[in-house]
Amino acid sequence: MISKYTELAPGLTICKALTGLWQIADLERDGNKIDPIAAAKAMNEYAEAGFTTFDMADHYGSAEEISGVFRKTYGENKAQLFTKWVPSPGNITKSQVRDAVQLALTRMQSEQLDLMQFHAWNYAHPSWVDCLFWLQELKEEGLIKHLGLTNFDAAHLQIVVNSGIKVVSNQVCYSLLDQRAAGKMTQVCEKHGVKLLAFGTVAGGFLSEKWLNQPEPKLDESLTWSQMKYKRFIDSAGGWQSFQTLLQTLDQIAKKHQVGIANIASSYILNQPAVAGVIIGARLGKSEHIQDNEALFSFDLDEKDKQQINAIIGGFKAIPGDCGDEYRKPPFLTASGDLSHHVESFPSPYPTVKGSDGRIKALSGTVWEDLAGFSRAVRKGNRILISGTTATHGPKAMGGNDPAAQTHFIIDKLEGAIQSLGGKLEQVVRTRIFIRNIADWEAIARAHGERFAEIQPANTMVKAELIGEEYLVEIEAEAIIEK
The missing domain is CATH 3.20.20.100 (NADP-dependent oxidoreductase domain)
Known part of the structure; x- marks a missing residue:
């Protein structure tokens, strides 16, 4: 029993x-x-x-x-x-x-x-x-x-x-x-x-x-x-x-x-x-x-x-x-078949600023953006470019010493930047992955594969000396927004 x-x-x-x-x-x-x-x-x-x-x-x-x-x-x-x-x-x-x-x-x-x-x-x-x-x-x-x-x-x-x-x-x-x-x-x-x-x-x-x-x-x-x-x-x-x-x-x-x-x-x-x-x-x-x-x-x-x-x-x-x-995503298997009886809207994850030349910048608020003078992501026309992104959240490195967990959190940040600039993760056409330890390549690749399995953007992975010993992986991406 x-x-x-x-x-x-x-x-x-x-x-x-x-x-x-x-x-x-x-x-x-x-x-x-x-x-x-x-x-x-x-x-x-x-x-x-x-x-x-x-x-x-x-x-x-x-x-x-x-x-x-x-x-x-x-x-x-x-x-x-x-x-x-x-x-x-x-x-x-x-x-x-x-x-x-x-x-x-x-x-x-x-x-x-x-x-x-x-x-x-x-x-x-x-x-x-x-x-x-x-x-x-x-x-x-x-x-x-x-x-x-x-x-x-x-x-x-x-x-x-x-x-x-x-x-x-x-x-x-x-x-x-x-x-x-x-x-x-x-x-x-x-x-x-x-x-x-x-x-x-x-x-x-x-x-x-x-x-x-x-x-x-x-x-x-x-x-x-x-x-x-x-x-x-x-x-x-x-x-x-x-x-x-x-x-x-x-x-x-x-x-x-x-x-x-x-x-x-x-x-x-x-x-x-x-x-x-x-x-x-x-x-x-x-x-x-x-x-x-x-x-x-x-x-x-x-x-x-x-x-x-x-x-x-x-x-x-x-x-x-x-x-x-x-x-979180279609098909919404809820009573109504959508999220209408749960939430009214989804606010932009990051604030955006318009530039004089038509570009739009998304800022995630990390100390590095002000220190080094860059944006989390920039949209110009129908193209979105996302800076090299680590698992930083405030003073913390999310995911601890788990390379897959860090990778998933980074992809969340990439998606947040893209959403803030009017796009979707599905519109990513290119990713570049930089890893600290070559032994972590498979765990990071599999995490990338879980999130991009249906998208399959062009991708490059290289071993690199990352800034900050707590960071095991850094990723940058590009997306093209179809009209």
Whole structure:
């Protein structure tokens, strides 16, 4: 049998079946808040049954306030209450970070957050780095017990852990339909001791008997927000007929173990390397699933079960990109199919200045730009030229002594400069890479390959004596903006 509890971090034991409160936002989408006293009572029923870990966010309707009522009514240490901060894209000040944490503490009627998970919209905008360092300062101050991430991809998790930011978890979409986390993400997590918290394991309820042998639903407002989102995942993975084949196989396995299809789907993910828990949504006061969730810990999948499941999901189309890409680039696998209900706009990562000869300069603000008299990038006509760029962020060298992590951060800076001047990373036609240690060439080349795989610009790599011993790699680039 699967153990019901695990240690996510020193001093933090959690239930492996976390109760997700995102559906509170769905229940309140008509503008009316649900009764916090009744909802807190429903939370207590989960906690009494041993499901002591709850996951929410600043934008899950009134979930944080309900958790505060639960905490004060039924006991301050009865459960582990996890939340997230999802700031708007753009520049964020240190005081805004503190305000966001204090707001969560006030709503949740607590003096310390068990786990604060951070989401970044645009890696090309450097504000996400500042936010994490400032959150870490608040952790050291005692306002946050543990720091985590949500929807980070493997490359940026590498940057975080190698830059001295101590995170214990990364919450990502991970299911039988979506196996993105099974590859490099798992490798990075296992190397650095970071745990995965998997959401979407039951695909908004689609992975259940309710949808077995049923006609394909229309993707419209008749579905819940979760169903609208995961219908897009079903379509991307191969469509409704392929999904029905999966449900039929899961149904056979479920009947063998005398549990539900959802239990089989969640158990499979819970048994994957680096996974500490699966997050199963609850519509508090509407449809509790305590007994169904309890069944998750009543059986073990055997090798035959796993082989049957692997045979089906191995034939699915891979969900595009890496973890979290559904929120950052097309195809946007969100409820609306775009980011319209998440963000209004994406501000320019760097300030720009127009010159008298028609050129436009982008400035990243490093001390070197003023000292040596150069711009991070310059646009003249439809051509963008980006200066040699290192993993510098303020006084820090991001990525530590990991050459791949430094490379990814540099490419973020290149992309930020290009975006600031009206272009896209896809329009890069030339890169030049300078490396300090010849032994690092492959790690750097592979990182470059991950980011430019579909672009394949002209490229040169040379060994060079870089300025600054902390820097392992420097890259410059050129882009042409098509009219």
